[in-house]
Amino acid sequence: MTDPRTADRLCRADRLCHVTGLLLVLSGLVHLVVFAVDGGPWDGPVSWRKPVTFGVSFGLTLIAVAWVTSYLRVGARLRSVLLLVFAADCVVEVAGITLQAWRRVPSHLNMETPFDTTVSMALAVGGGVLVVLLTVFAVASFRRRPTGPAGMPLAVRSGFAILLVALASGAAMIARGVVLTRTGHQEAAYHSTAPLKPLHGVSLHAVLVLPALAWLLSRSPWNERTRLRIVAAGVGCYAAAVAVAGLWAVLTYR
Template structure:
């Protein structure tokens, strides 16, 4: 995937073909970069398993094979100069997209197996254990957003034998005005935003914990972060806020609303997440109460 990212980056600049409003090599570039991060994170998470390593090996191998098949098909369609996703133009294109759908389903199930193994694993650092577990579950939800994209739009349903079935944009056609680099729609909803945000919880939540641990050892004012109980509370708080933001982004997109054009309901929900999350984080930073002495415990029990 790293090599493909470099090849695709060159293709973006040397191949002047445009597909669905962006340079034709943009999709393999973004997918390969995403798979680099995803693969590295999954490999690290599998190394944390004290038991179930064989099942984890099989799940990781299935994930790797299906990811590779999907990227081969995406690049094949780029070479042919046509869409890989949602393409029903010819029987061959439809077959390619059907195979891609099957590989995505296997990939998601493989990730589910790994998430279950992580939920059952006894990882010594409880804060890291829950960062890994909760990020895996949020990433599964983020990946599942992709299944919403294969639904035909009202415009496609109104046309007999539409060559394209499915879309990532909501309320506007794919290929319209979009953000640079990401390609996310700027005039309507885009399910790829929630898809991206959810899947990358896999990296961001563990990285947050690693950063907190580093701060505890390097910044005297934050020495309380060395307390595992405080870090655990912060991980749970951050995961809850992350999950709520993911749901908000999906809800915003499904209503056909562009990321930077939120309505009052979206702003109110975002404000609530910030306020509740901030309050929960402040409470999480409180120093854990010292356990009562045996004498006081006996007195209380009496």
């Protein structure tokens, strides 16, 4: 039986993650309004696109991970601690990117000044923390079968597996960009990430989309076998989309 105090801490961690995620999404939407008013380019290393997309993406991912990990068979205290660290890391990432957008300088791979270098390195370290935390959750999903309605275990495992593709592509973008920056090819570093962005973006949100599909189907009148088949088809379609994005990255990567 779960200790009431542990359950209360876990509920507070979930609520904190949900509220923080909503605030990050709101931050992204606010910057979409700023872009509409201020204008400027949408693409490139200096644009309002970054606080918009990162705010919305990190917010949705935080909410999704807090929800989806409730189906994992992990210790309540461990999950609570990991979620709180994950939430703090998401805030740091979005805050750093937003700060640099308002300063009108690149957020990633920017070593122009000591302050810019500090921000860039903080974002890189934060990205490493994200990789570790999400990998721990992904491994947990495969070590013990997740709970939930028909199709949810498959959706959770597939979502985390595809999320690992997003983490790998993100790490590849940072690694290549850092190498180019360190060798004096700053402009090339900013453009080197473009081929991998579709793969990174598509694979990032499987951990939300696929479990959401399983949850919605659990509210339908269909039997478990039918729901499982639909989830499996959804996983196949999503995997195909990731494969197309991966092929595009291979064909356009220089």
